[in-house]
Amino acid sequence: MRYPSLTELLDRKRTALGKGPLSVVLAEDDVEIGSTLDHQLACGFRDVLLLAPEGVQVSPDHETRVHIVTHDVFADGALVAAVNQVIAKLPGTWLHYCYNAEYLFFPFCETRRVRELLTFHAEERREAMLTYVIDLYAGDLGSSADAVSRTDTWLDRSGYYALARKDPANDWQPKERQLDFFGGLRWRFEEHIPYPRRKIDRISLFRAKPGLKLLPDFTLSDEEMNTYTCRWHHSLTAAVCSFRTAKALRTNPGSRHAIQTFLWPNSVRFDWHSQQLMDLGLMEPGQWF
Structure with a gap:
């Protein structure tokens, strides 16, 4: 409707x-x-x-x-x-x-629904889940000029890293259980990406509550909801597999002609399955088996 x-x-x-x-x-x-x-x-x-x-x-x-x-x-x-x-x-x-052109994947999503995921996450006293934005891209840019192809889909299997997230309100000390994550096309082609947009982490699964705000960098106004894990064990994480960066790099006049291919030695075909993302360390099942 x-x-x-x-x-x-x-x-x-x-x-x-x-x-x-x-x-x-x-x-x-x-x-x-x-x-x-x-x-x-x-x-x-x-x-x-x-x-x-x-x-x-x-x-x-x-x-x-x-x-x-x-x-x-x-x-x-x-x-x-x-x-x-x-x-x-x-x-x-x-x-x-x-x-x-973005697709949410979470552990075992082929056989379990998002309601089951969130029920388990809430039982672990978590109100938000970290998601990594994993760049997808077409292998043949001649056939897919906008770098979007559901049948010829690739991603980076390595090249991801994290840095401590500093707190300007606390003399730039690292924030507890918060990291800034980088990698994918935004790392490999960073000269075409404004610095504030290079992070690949989002808090894109969360429970709304009064006074809560989503901030422009895709974190939340509640600091605990921005943590990647709880204090007592590893928590679930998920992935948003996204053609958005590849599409932007191929449609932006400043980068389109500078990029002939997104493929590199660490490219691997994406099989559209959560197990591949877990095997590559791109999301964490935590205690959910």
Whole structure:
């Protein structure tokens, strides 16, 4: 069903949406909108919101199963502002957010649904989950000019690293259980990426609560919710496998002609399976077996 604004949707469907879990997808363009929505529905989200420009075309199935909201997707910080609006209206609801051509993977997601994941995570007294944004890219840029291909999909198997996250309010001392993560295309082609956008970590699965805010760097205003693990053992993490950086590098005039291929010796084909991501150390099952 379509809605003229996010405000109207939240006012009309607040009770139903509050049952969660809820996925918010912002469509920056028309690339892989259908596959993104299919993936979110397959993950088991009770409701999926698509924020898109007026007139966006989706399949008849998505017209009936997805809440399609007319939204100014080109406004500065459009996704962050929308997520904060949802947080304010739906306290207590588990939320996920992403862009089109991004796909959430979590341990054992082929046989378990996101509700099971979040139930276990909540039982471990966790209200948020760290997700790593793993860059995907087409192997043949001649056939896929925008670097997006679901059948010729590659990722980096190495080249990821973390640095201590410093606290400017505490004499730049490292924050407890918080790290800044880097790697993928944003590391290999960093000359084309503004420094504030080089991190690959997001807190993109969390439970909304009064006063909570999503910040422009995709962390939350509650510092404990930004930690990668709890104090007593390793916690679950997940991955957002994303064509967004590759797509941007191939469409931006400043980088398009400087990049002939994204492949390098540490490229490996992506098999679209959570086990591969766990084997590469790109997400952590924690105590969930």
